[in-house]
Amino acid sequence: MTKLQALKCVEVTSQTQANNGTQCFHDPITNTDYLSYENGYIRRAYTRSHVTPKGYKYKNRSIYQLNPTKLTPHFSSWDGSRYYEKERLMVMDPAERLEILARAVVNFRTYLKKQKPIAQYNY
Numbered sequence: 001m002t003k004l005q006a007l008k009c010v011e012v013t014s015q016t017q018a019n020n021g022t023q024c025f026h027d028p029i030t031n032t033d034y035l036s037y038e039n040g041y042i043r044r045a046y047t048r049s050h051v052t053p054k055g056y057k058y059k060n061r062s063i064y065q066l067n068p069t070k071l072t073p074h075f076s077s078w079d080g081s082r083y084y085e086k087e088r089l090m091v092m093d094p095a096e097r098l099e100i101l102a103r104a105v106v107n108f109r110t111y112l113k114k115q116k117p118i119a120q121y122n123y
């Protein structure tokens with residue numbers, strides 16, 4: 001049993017995703033998808049429903065990168081000042097990507113519990 005299975009996440013990888021080397025896990029507790037790409041990217045994707053004060057309904061799909069980052073310094077050729085750029089690090093090991101996904105599931109559940117009870121979200 002993997003950590004994601006212990007967290008009650010279900011693998012919902014489509015055939016197209018499998019052909020591309022992508023794995024998709026669904027967290028039914030937060031209604032969130034976690035994706036592990038063969039090229040090293042790791043992402044969280046979820047859809048939230050919203051209702052405007054006038055009663056209009058719409059959905060918003062958000063996708064966040066979960067890859068580790070590092071700051072790399074750069075120097076401006078114009079005035080010589082130094083600035084930092086955030087660079088995503090690709091995780092090429094599939095087992096390490098699944099570890100990062102498991103930590104992300106736990107962290108996101110904790111974050112949502114602090115915001116407001118999960119039952120109040122409109123999925």
